[in-house]
Amino acid sequence: MPRNIIIDTDPGQDDAVAILLALASPDEIEVLGITAVAGNVPLPLTAKNARIVCELAGRTDVPVFAGCEAPIARKLVTAEHVHGRTGLDGPDLPDPTMSLQDTHAVDFIIDTLRAQPPGTVTLCPLGPLTNIATAFTRAPDIVSRVQEIVLMGGAYFEVGNITPAAEFNIYVDPEAADIVFGSGAPLVVMPLDVTHKALVTKARNDAFRALGTPVGIAVAQMTDFFERFDKEKYGSEGAPLHDPCVTAYLLRPDLFSGRHINVEIETTSDLTLGMTVADWWRVTDRAPNALFIGQLDAQGFFDLLTERLARL
Ligand code: RIB
Ligand code: CA
Numbered sequence: 001m002p003r004n005i006i007i008d009t010d011p012g013q014d015d016a017v018a019i020l021l022a023l024a025s026p027d028e029i030e031v032l033g034i035t036a037v038a039g040n041v042p043l044p045l046t047a048k049n050a051r052i053v054c055e056l057a058g059r060t061d062v063p064v065f066a067g068c069e070a071p072i073a074r075k076l077v078t079a080e081h082v083h084g085r086t087g088l089d090g091p092d093l094p095d096p097t098m099s100l101q102d103t104h105a106v107d108f109i110i111d112t113l114r115a116q117p118p119g120t121v122t123l124c125p126l127g128p129l130t131n132i133a134t135a136f137t138r139a140p141d142i143v144s145r146v147q148e149i150v151l152m153g154g155a156y157f158e159v160g161n162i163t164p165a166a167e168f169n170i171y172v173d174p175e176a177a178d179i180v181f182g183s184g185a186p187l188v189v190m191p192l193d194v195t196h197k198a199l200v201t202k203a204r205n206d207a208f209r210a211l212g213t214p215v216g217i218a219v220a221q222m223t224d225f226f227e228r229f230d231k232e233k234y235g236s237e238g239a240p241l242h243d244p245c246v247t248a249y250l251l252r253p254d255l256f257s258g259r260h261i262n263v264e265i266e267t268t269s270d271l272t273l274g275m276t277v278a279d280w281w282r283v284t285d286r287a288p289n290a291l292f293i294g295q296l297d298a299q300g301f302f303d304l305l306t307e308r309l310a311r312l
Helices: 013-023 043-056 105-115 130-138 140-145 168-172 174-181 202-210 214-234 244-251 298-309
Strands: 003-009 029-036 064-066 121-125 146-152 187-190 256-261 263-265 276-278 290-296
Touching (some): 003 105, 013 029, 013 244, 013 298, 029 043, 029 244, 043 214, 105 121, 121 130, 187 244, 214 298
Antiparallel strands (some): 256 290, 263 276
């Protein structure tokens, strides 16, 4: 029985790989829809890139919805310096022919959670949490119907990647993150602490390219482009595949480990805005609200990813 999910995303090369991994795993994952949000690049581009990825996977049957074009209470901050002007720099992929759905992404999220039996839809946010938080605010009744939220965002030991204190997805819309982390929905968080251990080394990227398929070659080209930011900044061995950790967790949770702890979001201090204050050492009496992942079996992750990408 596949798990029903909605992928909320701001593609972004790593979002693209997360989407491809999900679409390559139809026995385990049913993608009810993909909702685009402004983040790495503005909404028109994230909504376009999501469709480019569906077409690359040969899955134009998956409905794609455009969502919020700006954070709840702040100006949009984008990351072209990481992902390039298009948000999907690297491969030269054709413009999409499939069209966007007319329904707004927030309405799709609300309608789907109300239509599906309670506890049967997992939300997989891979970008700023604007769409999710807007849906929860507009329709509080849907929160208890969510099976689980498995998101990429935040950091504790790794601290920030867009400011000294904050990870990008949370930093772009901290008010939205505060709503989601405080919603009471079951939450699994993939922070930089674990995604910085999912590095596409040269050997791993060569394995993608060696698939020889349009998908394998496109993923290798995305990584060739996407890795230069992290290699320069962190001196790391390769690109951290942040968002695919979310999809891989749905397929093989045994590859990951973490702690069920309290995580709060800084929404007022300019100095630490967007910081995920994770009580990893349980020094407060604040109630645990998230499974905060710290470790993964990196080679197991890449073996899974490469094997699945080969199917497309
Ligand atoms: O900080 C990494 C996150 O920000 C990833 O989701 C990446 O795609 C960007 O959205
Ligand atoms: Ca993303």
